[in-house]
Amino acid sequence: MKKILVLLTSLVFLFSCSPSVQKGQFTVTGELKNTPDQQIYLEELYFSQKDPAVLDTAEIKNGKFSLTALAPEEGLYRLRLEKSQAAFIFINDQPSIPFSADLNSLSIENAKFSTRANYLLRTFMVDIEKQRKELEDKASILQQYKNPLPSDSMYLAMQGDIVSKQAKFQQSILRYLDTTSNAVMALFSLGYTRDIEPEKIEMAIGGLTKRFPTNQAIATIVAQYKQLIAQNKSLPKVGGMAPEITMVDTSGKPFSLSMLRGKYVLVDFWASWCGPCRGENPNVVKAYNEFKNKNFTVLGVSLDKEKAQWTKAIVEDNLTWYHISDLKYWSSAAVPLYGIEGIPYNVLVDPQGKIIATNLRENDLHIKLQELIK
Numbered sequence: 001m002k003k004i005l006v007l008l009t010s011l012v013f014l015f016s017c018s019p020s021v022q023k024g025q026f027t028v029t030g031e032l033k034n035t036p037d038q039q040i041y042l043e044e045l046y047f048s049q050k051d052p053a054v055l056d057t058a059e060i061k062n063g064k065f066s067l068t069a070l071a072p073e074e075g076l077y078r079l080r081l082e083k084s085q086a087a088f089i090f091i092n093d094q095p096s097i098p099f100s101a102d103l104n105s106l107s108i109e110n111a112k113f114s115t116r117a118n119y120l121l122r123t124f125m126v127d128i129e130k131q132r133k134e135l136e137d138k139a140s141i142l143q144q145y146k147n148p149l150p151s152d153s154m155y156l157a158m159q160g161d162i163v164s165k166q167a168k169f170q171q172s173i174l175r176y177l178d179t180t181s182n183a184v185m186a187l188f189s190l191g192y193t194r195d196i197e198p199e200k201i202e203m204a205i206g207g208l209t210k211r212f213p214t215n216q217a218i219a220t221i222v223a224q225y226k227q228l229i230a231q232n233k234s235l236p237k238v239g240g241m242a243p244e245i246t247m248v249d250t251s252g253k254p255f256s257l258s259m260l261r262g263k264y265v266l267v268d269f270w271a272s273w274c275g276p277c278r279g280e281n282p283n284v285v286k287a288y289n290e291f292k293n294k295n296f297t298v299l300g301v302s303l304d305k306e307k308a309q310w311t312k313a314i315v316e317d318n319l320t321w322y323h324i325s326d327l328k329y330w331s332s333a334a335v336p337l338y339g340i341e342g343i344p345y346n347v348l349v350d351p352q353g354k355i356i357a358t359n360l361r362e363n364d365l366h367i368k369l370q371e372l373i374k
Contacts, residue, residue, distance in 0.1 A: 022070060026092040028079070028113075029066040030099030036060075039082040042067040044075060045089065047187045047221050052078060073215060074117070074184050091184045093117035120185050124176065128192060131169050138162050170196050178204040183212040187221060198229040205229070235339035238358060242267065242349045243337045245301060247324035250311050255324050257299060258353070264296040264372060266365065267347045269340055271303040271329075272313035277344040280361060281317040284346075287365045288321055294373045295351070297321055303343060305329045 028042065040060050043052040055069035060081075067079070071092050079088040079099075086106060090097065090113040097118070101111035108125050112118070142158050173196070177189045186208055193201050205225045212218045236243055245267070246256040257267060268284060270277035288298050302325035304310035314323055326332055334340065338347065348357040348368065357368055 024070045024072055025068065026071065026095050026097060027066060027068045028090070028097045028099055029064075030101075031063050032060060032065070032099075033063050033102040034104040035063050035081070036083065037062070038084075040065050040067065041080045041082070042069055043078045043080055044069075044071070045078050047076070047191070047217060048224075073217070074182075075217060076184055076188065088113075089121070091115070091117040091121055091182070093182075093184075117182055117184065120180070120182055121188065124185065124189065128173075131165075131172070135162065135165055135169065138165070170200075174201060174204055177201070178207060181211075183208075183215045183218055186212070187217060190221065190225075198225070198232040201225070202229050232339070236337075236347070236355055238355050240355055241353050242347060242355050245299075245324070245334060245337065247301070247326045247333070249322065249324050250307075250314065255322065257349070260297060260299060260322070261353055262295075262351050264291075264351060264369070265349045266296075266298045266360075267338075267349060268298055268300050269303065269334060269338070269343050269345045270300060271343060272309045273304070274343050278313065278317060280344045281319060283362055283365060285318055287369055290366070291369050291373055292321075296369060296373060299324065301325065301332075301334050302327075303329055303332050303335070 032040075038060055040058055041054050042056040042058075043054050045052050055077075056067045058065045058067050069077075069092075074091055074093055077090055077092055079090070081087075084103065086103060088099070088101065088111055090099070094115045094117075098114040099112065100114075108122060108129065112122065138158065139162060142155070142162065145152075145155050170193075173189055173192045177186055177193070180186050180189065190201075190205075205222055208218050209222050242257060244256060244258055246254055249255045257265065266284065266287075270281070272278075284298060288296070298319075298321035300314070300319060300321060300323040302310050302323065304313075304325055304327055307325075307327060310323075310325055310327070313319075326334075338345075344361070345359055346365075347355055348360060348365075350356050350372075356372070360368055
């Protein structure tokens with residue numbers, strides 16, 4: 001779904017001259033101003049990792065064009081230009097779909113597919129982008145703080161404001177998912193739930209098949225989400241015990257997480273080839289040096305492939321704590337065990353072996369340790 005969410009720019013279509021229209025046929029005709037003559041492609045987008053499929057191709061002449069395709073049900077489609085990065089997504093809710101835009105003045109608001117469903121799509125995207133921009137601006141201001149003190153009231157207030165707005169953003173997505181009357185818009189909004197815990201969307205997901213019982217795309221996606229939710233429930237969570245990890249250390253000897261029982265342990269998943277991981281390492285080093293004599297340590301779990309690169313990075317980044325790896329890259333046993341989708345990623349474990357926090361980045365680790373270790 002990530003591919004679909006990136007395709008937010010402009011939109012295209014007009015009128016079919018055919019006296020008879022096949023069931024499921026739709027025609028997009030329109031005018032794209034300030035566009036050199038070139039080919040334009042009509043593509044079907046899928047709510048999965050499947051690549052877009054080209055359904056029709058036409059020539060843009062003096063900015064005008066017409067494209068036609070057949071579809072079994074309403075879905076999400078895209079117009080793509082041969083000589084431009086501009087792309088226009090739309091819903092095929094009518095047999096004739098007018099489109100207008102100006103290549104010199106592209107925006108979500110100004111590129112219009114003039115049908116009801118596409119009005120809903122455009123309105124949704126404008127609102128979402130407004131909320132995301134506000135969150136990005138606030139996060140940018142917060143990042144200007146260099147090593148803020150845990151007692152800095154202004155920093156904590158701004159941090160709390162961002163958390164509150166993120167929660168409201170997620171709530172608005174769930175509310176839209178649970179109330180929209182358009183099946184395609186339900187699926188589209190579902191693409192914005194990537195950062196929402198699966199349990200929170202489980203009820204809304206279950207209601208989709210009741211509201212759209214004949215929609216095949218809904219049935220497929222709901223089945224996939226139910227599987228993901230089931231998998232997620234089996235993964236370790238805050239409050240649960242940290243799964244045991246046993247791998248070899250840099251000397252080739254087996255080492256287990258349970259061997260550190262009795263200490264606060266940051267289980268740090270990283271790799272020498274991971275740029276963001278190497279960028280985060282100084283923050284972990286700082287926390288380790290401050291709290292290593294206060295019942296805290298780190299267990300580095302590497303997703304490396306080559307031992308030489310792994311050990312070299314340990315030395316270069318001054319990572320003077322415990323390290324283990326099975327040197328299996330993304331096939332590492334740690335990946336499914338902890339549900340790792342990207343690195344850097346970490347899990348903070350208490351002296352009894354329970355998970356008390358996850359994904360502590362930048363100054364968050366330092367703040368959390370100060371709360372826990374007096």
